[in-house]
Every structure is written in C-alpha cells, then in structure tokens.
Amino acid sequence: MGRQAEVIRALAMRARAAKLKSDGAALGDESLKEEGRRRESAARSVLADARAARHAGGH
Structure with missing residues (x-):
C-alpha cells in the first residue's frame, strides 16, 4: 500500500474510533467508549508510523 x-x-480509522466514542458517550455505554479509545490509539500508532515512513523516504 502506498504511503499516502x-x-x-x-x-x-481514527474517525471511526471517534464515532464509537461519541456513540458510547451518548448511550452511556462504557464498552463502546473503551473500544473507541482502543481503536483511536491503534489508529494514532498507524498514522505516526506512516508519517515517519513518509519523512524517512525523503518526501
């Protein structure tokens, strides 16, 4: 997959995670909020890796 x-x-991924957190907050569902936080963390990690690879590649 290309860097972009x-x-x-x-x-x-981060947007979907934010939606889960928002839905969990609106419904008062802690499990949805936690799932959103977990996915958001994973998305931040993927995003940081992708940006680092992009910068390391000289672009």
Whole structure:
C-alpha cells in the first residue's frame, strides 16, 4: 500500500474510533467508549508510523 493510502486509512480509522466514542458517550455505554479509545490509539500508532515512513523516504 502506498504511503499516502496508509495515512488516509489511518485517518479513517481514527474517525471511526471517534464515532464509537461519541456513540458510547451518548448511550452511556462504557464498552463502546473503551473500544473507541482502543481503536483511536491503534489508529494514532498507524498514522505516526506512516508519517515517519513518509519523512524517512525523503518526501
């Protein structure tokens, strides 16, 4: 997968995670909020790796 596609995928993951957190907060469901936090953390990691690879590649 190209670097730009990885960044876009990570941003989409983060957006879905934020939606889960928001839904969990609205419904008062701690498990949804926790799942959103977990996914958001994973997305941040993927995004950081993709950006680091992009910068290391000289772009």
